[in-house]
Amino acid sequence: MIGVLGAGAFGTALAIALARHGTPVALWARDPETVAAINHTHRAPRLPGATLPDTITASTDIARVARAETLLLATPMQSLHAVLSQVASPLTGQRVVACCKGIDVTDLTGPTGVIARAKPQAIAAILTGPSFADDIARGLPTALTLACADADAGWRLQRDLSTPTLRLYRSTDAIGAELGGALKNVIAIACGACIGIGLGDSARAALMTRGFAEMSRLATTLGARANTLAGLSGLGDLSLTCTSDLSRNYRFGLALGRGTTFDASLTVEGVKTAEAVTRLAARLGLDLPICRSVAEVSGGTVSVGDAITRLLNRPLKEE
Numbered sequence: 001m002i003g004v005l006g007a008g009a010f011g012t013a014l015a016i017a018l019a020r021h022g023t024p025v026a027l028w029a030r031d032p033e034t035v036a037a038i039n040h041t042h043r044a045p046r047l048p049g050a051t052l053p054d055t056i057t058a059s060t061d062i063a064r065v066a067r068a069e070t071l072l073l074a075t076p077m078q079s080l081h082a083v084l085s086q087v088a089s090p091l092t093g094q095r096v097v098a099c100c101k102g103i104d105v106t107d108l109t110g111p112t113g114v115i116a117r118a119k120p121q122a123i124a125a126i127l128t129g130p131s132f133a134d135d136i137a138r139g140l141p142t143a144l145t146l147a148c149a150d151a152d153a154g155w156r157l158q159r160d161l162s163t164p165t166l167r168l169y170r171s172t173d174a175i176g177a178e179l180g181g182a183l184k185n186v187i188a189i190a191c192g193a194c195i196g197i198g199l200g201d202s203a204r205a206a207l208m209t210r211g212f213a214e215m216s217r218l219a220t221t222l223g224a225r226a227n228t229l230a231g232l233s234g235l236g237d238l239s240l241t242c243t244s245d246l247s248r249n250y251r252f253g254l255a256l257g258r259g260t261t262f263d264a265s266l267t268v269e270g271v272k273t274a275e276a277v278t279r280l281a282a283r284l285g286l287d288l289p290i291c292r293s294v295a296e297v298s299g300g301t302v303s304v305g306d307a308i309t310r311l312l313n314r315p316l317k318e319e
């Protein structure tokens with residue numbers, strides 16, 4: 001039995017992939033209507049169109065779901081600490097796998113840092129990489145990074161969570177994996193804004209490349225390995241998110257660039273992460289101009305046009 005906290009698009013898609021492969025899944029949702037829909041109609045409101053195998057059961061009882069030996073955390077990043085605080089158990093020795101992407105604006109750590117703070121006796125891991133929930137739910141091939149500082153636990157998680165179409169690569173660099181996943185969303189907002197305002201594909205390629213340099217600068221300063229950033233969780237997810245209209249972060253950026261409105265009920269992790277990254281960079285004395293621009297434009301203090309002018313007028317540099 002695997003427990004999944006969060007019956008949003010991603011938690012539900014992972015539950016479907018695992019259940020199809022023969023693993024029973026218990027899903028926790030805070031909303032009783034979501035639970036009823038899953039249990040009675042095998043449909044999840046946040047993943048319309050998908051039919052859930054009947055070995056997926058849903059519950060509003062978080063303590064019950066949290067008894068699973070392996071627990072996937074699939075709520076948005078900024079709610080992670082609050083969700084874990086609702087679990088009374090210390091989760092001693094349980095494998096707790098974050099499936100969210102971002103940096104907590106309060107403590108400026110990624111998901112495994114939040115797990116370590118809330119549940120220090122759990123084994124923390126992260127599952128991240130290029131994957132849209134719809135693709136996973138449809139059984140399309142997907143490759144992700146499973147990173148856990150504990151190599152043995154990471155190996156067992158890789159074995160237990162891989163399926164014929166969900167191919168997991170393991171790593172012990174949890175910091176690198178989670179920072180790649182967090183930061184690519186910020187760069188995707190920048191790329192969306194660039195396309196939305198009409199700067200074209202060449203400018204987007206420049207933003208992706210210089211954005212990758214910022215991702216690497218911050219992550220390696222925090223102890224990540226450079227080759228982790230070059231893998232699925234970094235470059236892989238950056239490529240997907242900065243180029244696909246299916247990405248909410250990219251579409252949010254498009255709306256900023258076009259000056260149109262955006263559905264505030266959608267999960268756009270890059271906004272709060274840009275804020276957290278800007279504070280982290282200031283604390284570390286790092287220059288991350290694209291991330292800072294995204295924070296300012298998303299926060300409404302700078303226009304997209306002014307942010308672009310400022311980026312283009314920076315002193316010329318060596319690459």
Ligand SMILES: NC(=O)C1=CN([C@@H]2O[C@H](COP(=O)(O)OP(=O)(O)OC[C@H]3O[C@@H](n4cnc5c(N)ncnc54)[C@H](OP(=O)(O)O)[C@@H]3O)[C@@H](O)[C@H]2O)C=CC1
Pocket residue numbers: 006007008009010011029030031034046074075076077079082083099100101102131132133134266267269
């Ligand atoms: N969707 C995707 O393709 C992918 C998403 N991810 C990551 O997965 C994470 C979740 O995203 P996704 O599933 O898409 O998001 P959704 O918006 O689809 O769902 C979010 C889920 O979290 C729940 N939730 C939101 N806030 C809270 C809270 N404060 N307490 C408890 N539950 C809460 C929501 O409950 P309710 O419905 O009641 O509001 C909902 O079930 C993100 O970090 C995202 O980056 C990673 C890879 C792919």
Ligand SMILES: O=C(CO)COP(=O)(O)O
Pocket residue numbers: 101129130131132185188237240241246247248249250267268269
């Ligand atoms: O993380 C994702 C793809 O890997 C999903 O991207 P969005 O959250 O931008 O939709």
